[in-house]
Amino acid sequence: MNALESSQFQSFAQKILNELKSDEELTLNFSGEKTLFSRFSNAKVRQVTNLEQAGIDFNFIKGNRTLSFSIPFQASELDFSLALKKLNQSREWIVTLPEDPYLVRPQHFGETKEENLPHLPHNDEMISMVLSEASHVDLAGVFSSGDIVRGTSNSKGQSHWFKTRNFYLDYSLYNEKQKAVKSLYAGSTFDSKELKRNIREAEFKLSLMNRESKKVPRGEYRVYLAPSAVSELMGTLSWGGVSMAAHQQGNGSLKDLWQQKKKLSPKFTLEEDFSLGLSPRFNEAGEVSPNRLPLIENGEFKNFLVSSRTANEYKLESNFASDWESMRSPVMHSGDLKRDDVLKELNTGLFISDLHYLNWSDRETARITGMTRYACFWIENGEIVAPILDLRFDESYYSIFGENLERVTDFKELNPSTGSYFQRDVGGSQTPGVLVSNFKFTL
Numbered sequence: 001m002n003a004l005e006s007s008q009f010q011s012f013a014q015k016i017l018n019e020l021k022s023d024e025e026l027t028l029n030f031s032g033e034k035t036l037f038s039r040f041s042n043a044k045v046r047q048v049t050n051l052e053q054a055g056i057d058f059n060f061i062k063g064n065r066t067l068s069f070s071i072p073f074q075a076s077e078l079d080f081s082l083a084l085k086k087l088n089q090s091r092e093w094i095v096t097l098p099e100d101p102y103l104v105r106p107q108h109f110g111e112t113k114e115e116n117l118p119h120l121p122h123n124d125e126m127i128s129m130v131l132s133e134a135s136h137v138d139l140a141g142v143f144s145s146g147d148i149v150r151g152t153s154n155s156k157g158q159s160h161w162f163k164t165r166n167f168y169l170d171y172s173l174y175n176e177k178q179k180a181v182k183s184l185y186a187g188s189t190f191d192s193k194e195l196k197r198n199i200r201e202a203e204f205k206l207s208l209m210n211r212e213s214k215k216v217p218r219g220e221y222r223v224y225l226a227p228s229a230v231s232e233l234m235g236t237l238s239w240g241g242v243s244m245a246a247h248q249q250g251n252g253s254l255k256d257l258w259q260q261k262k263k264l265s266p267k268f269t270l271e272e273d274f275s276l277g278l279s280p281r282f283n284e285a286g287e288v289s290p291n292r293l294p295l296i297e298n299g300e301f302k303n304f305l306v307s308s309r310t311a312n313e314y315k316l317e318s319n320f321a322s323d324w325e326s327m328r329s330p331v332m333h334s335g336d337l338k339r340d341d342v343l344k345e346l347n348t349g350l351f352i353s354d355l356h357y358l359n360w361s362d363r364e365t366a367r368i369t370g371m372t373r374y375a376c377f378w379i380e381n382g383e384i385v386a387p388i389l390d391l392r393f394d395e396s397y398y399s400i401f402g403e404n405l406e407r408v409t410d411f412k413e414l415n416p417s418t419g420s421y422f423q424r425d426v427g428g429s430q431t432p433g434v435l436v437s438n439f440k441f442t443l
Contacts, residue, residue, distance in 0.1 A: 003054040003075040004032045004149050006113060006161040012056075012073070013153035016083050020155055024091075025061040025106050029284055030054065030073065030151035033424050036123045038143040040171065043134040045127065053423065054149070058083070059284075060090045061106070064099040102312040106154040109288050115163040116277045118188045120145060129192050130169060133199045137206070141171025148424050152286040160288070162280030164188070164426070169195075170418045172374070173202050179209040179387070181375040182354055184228070186416045188277070205353070205375040214378045214386040216441070222349030223439040224342055224379075225400075227413035229355045230431040234270070234330050236358040236368055237397065242295055243325035244304040248314050253366040253397070257301045262398055264299035265405040269333040271295055272305075278416055279328040279427040283307075287320035295327075299402070327429070334432040335408025344382040345407060345435055351377040351384070355393075366397040369442075392443040400436055407435040 002008065009030045020026055032054030039047040054073040059066060069086045073079055120126070123145055130143060145167035153159045168186035183202040185195055225233070240246035241253045256262040272293040274281045281289045287308060294302040305321035322328060337345060350372075358370035371392050378385045396402075409432040416428035 003073055004034060004052075004147060004163070006151065006163075008075040009056075009073070009151050009161075010153065010159060012075070012079055012083075013159075015080055016087070017153070017155050019084060019087060023062060025155045027059040027106050027154040027285060028152065029057040029059075030149065030153075031057075031423060032073070032149040033146060035144060035146035035148075035424055037420070038123075038127055039141075040130075040143065041140045043131060043137060043139040045131070056083070058086070058090075060087065060094065061103070062091070062094050064101075064103055065094050065097045066100055066103060067094045067097060102309050104285055104308045104312065106156045106158070106285070107287075108156040108158045109160070109282070109286050111159045112282070112288065113161045114280065115161075116188065117147070117163065117165045120165065120167060120188075120190055126167065126190055129195060133196050134173075137199075137203060138174040139171050139199075140174065141169065142418075143167070143169045144418075144420070144424070146424075148426055150280045150282075150426060152282055152284075154286055158286045160280065160282040160286055162282070162426075164277060166278075166416060168416055168418055171202075173199075173206045175206055175209055177210070179206075181205045181209065182373070184415065184418070186418075187414060208377065208384055209375060209387050211386045213389050215389050216350070216378060216391060218391075218441050218443060220438040220440050222346060222435070222437050224346045224349070224351050224433060224435050225355075226351070226353045226433050227409070227411075227431045228415065229352050230332065230434055231413075231415040231429045232355045232358055232370070233368070233397075233400065234327065234332065234429050234431060236360070236370075238326035238330070239360070240363070241366070241397075242305050242327060244306040244314070244316065245310040245325055247304060248310070251363060253360065253363045254301070255364065256366075256398075257296070258304070260301070262402070264296060264398065264402045266298045267335055267405055267408050268299050268401040269294070269297050271297075271331055271333075272327055272329055273331040273430075274329050276329050276331065276414070276428065276430055283320055283322045287318070289320045293319060295330075328427045329429070331430045332412070332432060333408075334410050334412050337407040337409045337433070337435060339409065339411055342409070342433065342435070343379055343384070346379050347382055348380050350388065350439075351379050361394050367394060368397070369394045391441045393440060394442045395440050399438070399440075400434070404437045404439070405434060406437055409433040
């Protein structure tokens with residue numbers, strides 16, 4: 001049996017829900033995948049793994065107490081016997097737990113089914129195209145493709161199902177000095193011409209890495225942050241920056257924006273947009289988020305992410321965010337700076353392809369710190385002069401996306417999550433590049 005079919009999950013869910021007593025409630029959350037992982041080094045396949053797995057998380061409620069447990073799911077009779085055993089154990093254990101004052105009870109949020117299953121070439125064909133385009137370079141990385149599934153069902157009758165099919169090639173190219181250029185080609189449509197463009201662009205950057213690296217002294221510089229670097233900044237902003245719970249507890253980083261003491265640039269608009277198809281709209285409780293939710297619009301605060309638990313605690317209205325209140329499908333709006341004009345508009349400064357090791361340096365003032373990474377270059381008079389040695393920055397979102405934001409590109413890049421701890425992640429972002437003045441480097 002195929003454990004990744006909605007009928008298998010719904011049949012199992014109904015069977016276990018029928019075992020509940022009148023004073024018991026239950027929510028089931030399904031996750032599964034059918035994935036190929038192929039690892040490359042020196043443009044050769046070194047490892048191939050085909051993985052198919054599924055599991056179900058249970059949130060059992062009795063009175064005002066809750067208890068969670070999980071089982072693997074194989075679409076067999078063993079699933080039901082194991083779940084029933086754990087349910088009976090939960091009935092014994094739950095009475096020993098304290099009551100939850102902000103408990104989110106199951107509700108009926110309707111029924112939805114969304115499956116984005118575009119046709120992709122066979123895995124062998126896609127890998128062959130990658131190897132063909134990279135046969136003359138030292139490419140190392142991971143190619144992954146396949147189906148990812150999320151589903152939920154509860155004792156109130158709700159049912160939601162999300163299934164998507166996509167791929168990503170997350171890779172680096174290395175030269176003889178072991179300097180690297182990183183790139184990502186990903187999506188739900190595999191285009192050999194786009195793959196070729198992506199690798200050739202990475203090759204061009206790698207050729208520039210053969211030049212002697214320039215040590216840039218600390219100070220303030222005009223910079224261009226490529227879409228991948230902007231995506232990293234959006235990822236850090238998700239660590240409490242747009243969480244209502246974080247702000248209520250004094251740990252939020254955009255307090256001054258929330259309290260209208262500061263504004264960001266009118267050029268900056270950020271929203272949750274589930275039309276990207278990278279993440280389901282429903283959360284762990286089966287609550288369905290709006291298809292689009294503006295967070296910051298033309299530099300002004302519009303909404304923070306509010307989970308139902310936060311809403312219960314602070315007597316607010318939920319917009320059905322996840323329990324973590326982090327962005328699941330963020331999209332930053334584009335501007336009018338054309339790709340071919342980026343270097344000319346930058347004129348003299350730094351071209352930043354990637355950032356890493358990002359973290360808050362001062363949450364209250366929305367300051368973050370991090371490092372440049374891979375192919376970053378010194379630009380003079382609109383021309384690439386030399387790669388740079390790594391720099392550490394310390395800067396505020398109010399500067400980057402506020403007073404110092406000069407231009408935003410007219411193109412955006414899709415950045416699906418490539419995380420694969422325990423299982424492949426859903427979610428991702430879509431971001432443009434930005435031109436920023438007076439960007440502060442400290443080391």
